[in-house]
Amino acid sequence: MIEIDSVVKKIRFLEKVPIFSKVKLTDEEQAKRTKPKKYFQLIIDLLNAIEGEIIVEIGSMRTPIDHDPELTFMCCNDGHSTFYWCKSEKEIYSVDINFNTYLCVIRNLSKNRNLQPVNNGGIKFLKKFDKKIDLLFLDAWDVYPHIKYSERHLQAYFAAKDKMSDKCIVAIDDTDIAFGGKGKLVIPELIKDGFDILNEGRVTIALRI
Numbered sequence: 296m297i298e299i300d301s302v303v304k305k306i307r308f309l310e311k312v313p314i315f316s317k318v319k320l321t322d323e324e325q326a327k328r329t330k331p332k333k334y335f336q337l338i339i340d341l342l343n344a345i346e347g348e349i350i351v352e353i354g355s356m357r358t359p360i361d362h363d364p365e366l367t368f369m370c371c372n373d374g375h376s377t378f379y380w381c382k383s384e385k386e387i388y389s390v391d392i393n394f395n396t397y398l399c400v401i402r403n404l405s406k407n408r409n410l411q412p413v414n415n416g417g418i419k420f421l422k423k424f425d426k427k428i429d430l431l432f433l434d435a436w437d438v439y440p441h442i443k444y445s446e447r448h449l450q451a452y453f454a455a456k457d458k459m460s461d462k463c464i465v466a467i468d469d470t471d472i473a474f475g476g477k478g479k480l481v482i483p484e485l486i487k488d489g490f491d492i493l494n495e496g497r498v499t500i501a502l503r504i
């Protein structure tokens with residue numbers, strides 16, 4: 296049994312990562328960003344430590360992982376999150392509005408019987424979801440100037456809020472860009488709702504126990 300305190304300590308002491316205030320990064324800046332992979336195992340360890348069972352991610356893996364997962368390539372900037380969640384033995388709901396992304400998940404990961412790929416809008420899905428969520432991973436609306444990414448992620452959190460287990464985790468990708476990026480409006484709400492923000496950087500991890 297993993298102790299919560301030891302995982303929390305590891306997350307709090309993750310090394311600081313480069314933070315970019317801009318929305319549009321150059322290819323060179325994109326290449327300098329920390330990749331999400333290293334956070335995923337820690338999130339799974341934390342989920343095990345709080346004995347959580349249900350993962351809901353909004354924004355599925357849109358590029359297959361067709362290389363050694365130990366190695367990191369440019370495609371890993373997105374994260375391949377669904378691939379990593381499948382390594383846990385949790386019940387996973389991976390939701391994406393884009394049919395091609397949904398197909399990518401089906402084609403590459405459907406051998407994982409614990410994974411339920413869903414082709415739907417994230418907010419719509421969360422409003423109707425009728426189980427308790429132990430880990431909510433928010434990684435949908437891209438950080439582009441024409442997209443209301445921070446507002447939409449906040450709406451997604453609001454749609455999930457009453458379904459979150461008492462002990463739970465909310466993780467948000469792309470919080471190292473655009474002044475908090477996808478988490479800019481969600482993070483202050485999480486604090487109001489009693490979450491402890493364990494780290495801020497590429498992936499923000501918030502825990503409530």
Ligand SMILES: C[S@@+](CC[C@H](N)C(=O)[O-])C[C@H]1O[C@@H](n2cnc3c(N)ncnc32)[C@H](O)[C@@H]1O
Pocket residue numbers: 353354355356357358373374375376377390391392393396415416417418434435436437
């Ligand atoms: C950054 S990618 C997700 C990357 C993935 N989590 C990973 O680590 O590989 C964002 C995804 O969110 C999806 N998306 C955008 N708007 C959405 C919405 N309203 N509901 C659900 N998914 C959405 C896009 O289709 C896209 O596949």
